[in-house]
Amino acid sequence: MAKATFSALGKEPSITFVDTPVDIRDKYQYYTQAEMDKLRAAGYEAPFTSLEDGVGDYVKNYLGPQRYM
Numbered sequence: 902m903a904k905a906t907f908s909a910l911g912k913e914p915s916i917t918f919v920d921t922p923v924d925i926r927d928k929y930q931y932y933t934q935a936e937m938d939k940l941r942a943a944g945y946e947a948p949f950t951s952l953e954d955g956v957g958d959y960v961k962n963y964l965g966p967q968r969y970m
Contacts (some may be wrong), residue, residue, distance in 0.1 A: 905953040909960035 907914040921929050937949070950958075 902952065902956060905956035906960060908953065909957040 903916050904914050936958075
């Protein structure tokens with residue numbers, strides 16, 4: 902998501918990784934993935950938006966300076 906945000910801003914990624922603190926490592930959710938089978942089974946047929954496209958749209962159309970003028 903960070904890379905997609907930098908890309909939407911037209912900037913080179915500048916990301917520093919920080920290890921998860923030891924005291925919360927066993928409580929942290931490292932992976933999340935939506936299971937879309939039920940949605941498709943319910944009849945939803947439209948294509949999904951990629952993370953990169955969704956972040957780009959949000960940054961450009963909702964966070965951009967023209968939004969607040």
